[in-house]
Amino acid sequence: MxxxxxxxxxxxKQPAAPEIETDLLRIQQLSQEHDDENWExxxxxxxxxxxxxDGIVKALSQKYFSLIDCTQCANCCRSLQTEFKRxxxxxxxxxxxxxxxxxxxxxxxxxxxxxxxPMLDGKICSIYExxxxxxxxxxxxxFIGDILTITLSLIFVALDANAPT
Numbered sequence: 391m392x393x394x395x396x397x398x399x400x401x402x403k404q405p406a407a408p409e410i411e412t413d414l415l416r417i418q419q420l421s422q423e424h425d426d427e428n429w430e431x432x433x434x435x436x437x438x439x440x441x442x443x444d445g446i447v448k449a450l451s452q453k454y455f456s457l458i459d460c461t462q463c464a465n466c467c468r469s470l471q472t473e474f475k476r477x478x479x480x481x482x483x484x485x486x487x488x489x490x491x492x493x494x495x496x497x498x499x500x501x502x503x504x505x506x507x508p509m510l511d512g513k514i515c516s517i518y519e520x521x522x523x524x525x526x527x528x529x530x531x532x533f534i535g536d537i538l539t540i541t542l543s544l545i546f547v548a549l550d551a552n553a554p555t
Contacts, residue, residue: 464513466528471502478522482509485517 483493
């Protein structure tokens with residue numbers, strides 16, 4: 391059949407965007423299931439990555455972190471120990487109506503705030519607009535060149551391979 395410019399073309403289905411797993415138990419399970427494979431790839435990547443790898447990972451991180459709505463997930467706040475500036479700790483303690491000493495005793499160990507963050511209310515940060523700097527900048531990659539970048543590259547490359555073009 392010859393091409394007819396007046397012929398109506400069928401609409402193509404847009405492929406669905408890749409789903410981002412946010413269930414911490416499932417992420418941990420998948421990590422354990424693929425631990426050997428991931429370790430081999432991280433080791434290979436660390437030894438063989440080109441000079442452009444960090445830039446690629448940074449671009450992919452910006453692409454995929456922009457899809458994450460912190461107010462819907464809160465996994466970081468529920469699972470990571472964080473280091474806040476002293477002034478931020480004072481502000482948080484004051485918000486909770488506690489002295490700095492009481493806050494440290496209840497919520498901290500070895501200078502880090504223990505998870506879950508005491509400011510987390512369900513999946514919402516109760517001080518979101520005034521959250522500490524480390525929380526505001528979490529989805530940026532200040533760690534370019536270390537094992538976190540290598541690990542994140544596994545995630546981003548996998549996501550990008552399944553992303554619609």
